[in-house]
Amino acid sequence: MTDELLLSLDHVAVGYGRRVILPDVSLSLRRGSFTGLLGANGSGKSTLLKTVLGILPSLQGRMALNPIDGRTPVLGYMPQRESLDPIYPLSSFEVVLMAACGRVGPGRFINKSEHGFARQCLAETGAADLAAKPFSQLSGGQKQRVLMARALATRPDFLLLDEPTAGIDAHATQAIMGVLKTIHAQRRQTILLVSHDLTTVRQYAADVIWLHGGKVLHGAVSELLSRDKIEELLDLEFR
Amino acid sequence: MDTLREIFSPDFLLRNSIYISLLVGLVCPLVGVYLILRRLIFMGVALPQISSCGIAFAFALQAWGIIPHIHESEHSLAFIGSTLFTIPTILLLSLLVRRGSGSVEGRLGTVYVLAGAWSILLLVTNPLGEHGLLDMLKGEIIAVSDADLAGTAATFGAVVLIIFFFRKEFLLVSFDRDMAITLKKNVIFWDALLFLLIGLTISMAVLSVGPLVAFGFLLMPPLIAHLFGRNMRQFALIASGIGGCSAFVGFCVAYRLDYPVGPTDVALLGVVYFLCFAAKKLWLLCRHEAVQQS
Numbered sequence: 001m002t003d004e005l006l007l008s009l010d011h012v013a014v015g016y017g018r019r020v021i022l023p024d025v026s027l028s029l030r031r032g033s034f035t036g037l038l039g040a041n042g043s044g045k046s047t048l049l050k051t052v053l054g055i056l057p058s059l060q061g062r063m064a065l066n067p068i069d070g071r072t073p074v075l076g077y078m079p080q081r082e083s084l085d086p087i088y089p090l091s092s093f094e095v096v097l098m099a100a101c102g103r104v105g106p107g108r109f110i111n112k113s114e115h116g117f118a119r120q121c122l123a124e125t126g127a128a129d130l131a132a133k134p135f136s137q138l139s140g141g142q143k144q145r146v147l148m149a150r151a152l153a154t155r156p157d158f159l160l161l162d163e164p165t166a167g168i169d170a171h172a173t174q175a176i177m178g179v180l181k182t183i184h185a186q187r188r189q190t191i192l193l194v195s196h197d198l199t200t201v202r203q204y205a206a207d208v209i210w211l212h213g214g215k216v217l218h219g220a221v222s223e224l225l226s227r228d229k230i231e232e233l234l235d236l237e238f239r
Numbered sequence: 240m241d242t243l244r245e246i247f248s249p250d251f252l253l254r255n256s257i258y259i260s261l262l263v264g265l266v267c268p269l270v271g272v273y274l275i276l277r278r279l280i281f282m283g284v285a286l287p288q289i290s291s292c293g294i295a296f297a298f299a300l301q302a303w304g305i306i307p308h309i310h311e312s313e314h315s316l317a318f319i320g321s322t323l324f325t326i327p328t329i330l331l332l333s334l335l336v337r338r339g340s341g342s343v344e345g346r347l348g349t350v351y352v353l354a355g356a357w358s359i360l361l362l363v364t365n366p367l368g369e370h371g372l373l374d375m376l377k378g379e380i381i382a383v384s385d386a387d388l389a390g391t392a393a394t395f396g397a398v399v400l401i402i403f404f405f406r407k408e409f410l411l412v413s414f415d416r417d418m419a420i421t422l423k424k425n426v427i428f429w430d431a432l433l434f435l436l437i438g439l440t441i442s443m444a445v446l447s448v449g450p451l452v453a454f455g456f457l458l459m460p461p462l463i464a465h466l467f468g469r470n471m472r473q474f475a476l477i478a479s480g481i482g483g484c485s486a487f488v489g490f491c492v493a494y495r496l497d498y499p500v501g502p503t504d505v506a507l508l509g510v511v512y513f514l515c516f517a518a519k520k521l522w523l524l525c526r527h528e529a530v531q532q533s
Contacts (some may be wrong), residue, residue, distance in 0.1 A: 085414070091470045106408050
């Protein structure tokens with residue numbers, strides 16, 4: 001079951017408008033995999049993630065999200081917290097409840113079971129006590145927990161996280177990665193984690209996609225993040 | 240007290256005026272909430288002016304003999320002119336804002352000043368419509384027919400119902416457009432519907448109370464409510480409540496002192512905003528002191 005392909009990209013070019021950032025991406029992800037997407041600032045990590053999510057169209061090539069039990073996989077997206085405007089007077093609970101929009105049609109009310117599930121997701125990420133607090137007034141780590149709860153509340157088949165540990169302290173990083181590790185272990189959740197933190201990816205992910213100089217390297221953490229390979233890549237970069 | 244007794248008496252002559260003030264006061268803030276949240280305050284300034292320009296243009300077409308003069312058709316003509324100018328403009332401006340290219344404030348400023356200039360030019364070329372239009376621009380809410388009131392109430396009722404039933408979709412595409420896309424929402428449709436409602440509300444409000452008052456009720460009650468609302472429901476209800484109360488009190492004050500209603504409403508909203516802002520600052524200061532002492 002977990003050997004089934006969930007995502008495949010075949011010579012896909014990604015970028016904004018006419019600006020190509022990654023000209024040729026070919027890779028595939030299995031169901032139940034935990035993959036880290038690594039790269040320096042501006043290497044195209046978030047652009048690739050947004051293309052996979054369908055937020056940006058691919059400029060060329062073929063991308064396919066393979067159906068699960070005959071239906072399109074549900075994507076759970078955790079954006080960078082800075083992308084959300086703090087002017088919105090939303091409680092953390094309201095932010096998580098937005099995830100129900102994927103299941104509750106337009107004009108229909110969100111029922112009590114969805115409310116309960118949203119609270120359950122907040123509890124799962126250790127943010128139950130933040131439910132009534134204004135989202136804009138939370139600390140960086142607290143916001144990340146709430147956004148992760150929102151991503152989980154979509155009941156995702158594929159969880160995609162954009163820099164979930166950027167700009168937060170070591171304790172909060174450990175807590176967030178701990179939740180991800182548990183979810184992956186318990187549910188065989190497919191996870192794609194964007195990060196520029198090599199240590200985090202090495203510690204938690206099994207596979208890695210490394211964006212390096214416009215090229216895309218894809219392999220197991222044990223081989224791609226081995227000392228020799230990193231030295232080889234970094235040496236290339238310095239030259 | 241005498242003023243209130245007079246206003247509540249069944250044969251009060253300006254009964255429709257107070258109803259229309261209340262409708263504008265209650266509904267405009269509900270739409271204005273989205274202008275504040277989407278940081279489109281300048282659009283709230285420019286659009287009522289565009290709407291006025293549309294009304295002036297429609298009346299000018301009639302004065303120039305391009306469209307025929309039909310008895311008691313002024314309100315419908317003004318509504319068509321206002322809507323035809325406002326809705327395409329809001330859709331175009333929102334598209335440009337979404338693309339993020341160029342200076343948004345520059346474009347809105349240009350639209351505002353051009354619409355203002357053209358409104359005046361169209362007004363002076365149209366002696367027939369000059370008097371009524373000037374009253375409208377001043378915010379004189381005096382002569383409101385039963386038909387005008389019914390039309391406004393029906394339009395605002397429809398706007399409130401649509402905003403209520405689709406609030407979760409409007410909130411999602413406004414707050415996190417990317418997530419809306421991942422949840423397979425048609426963001427272009429929901430954006431267009433929201434801007435259509437904003438455009439329709441502005442057209443109707445300008446027609447009823449003039450651009451100054453429409454702008455005042457679109458933006459000031461939500462700005463006041465933003466000081467206190469801790470979630471979206473509170474934010475929308477407080478904004479609408481402040482708008483409705485200010486419209487009623489403003490009307491009473493204007494009637495008592497024989498002032499024009501529109502400017503009185505806006506001036507009152509200014510006082511409420513100042514008092515609420517000061518109260519919030521004072522409360523924050525007291526809380527800070529209490530935390531430091533403990």
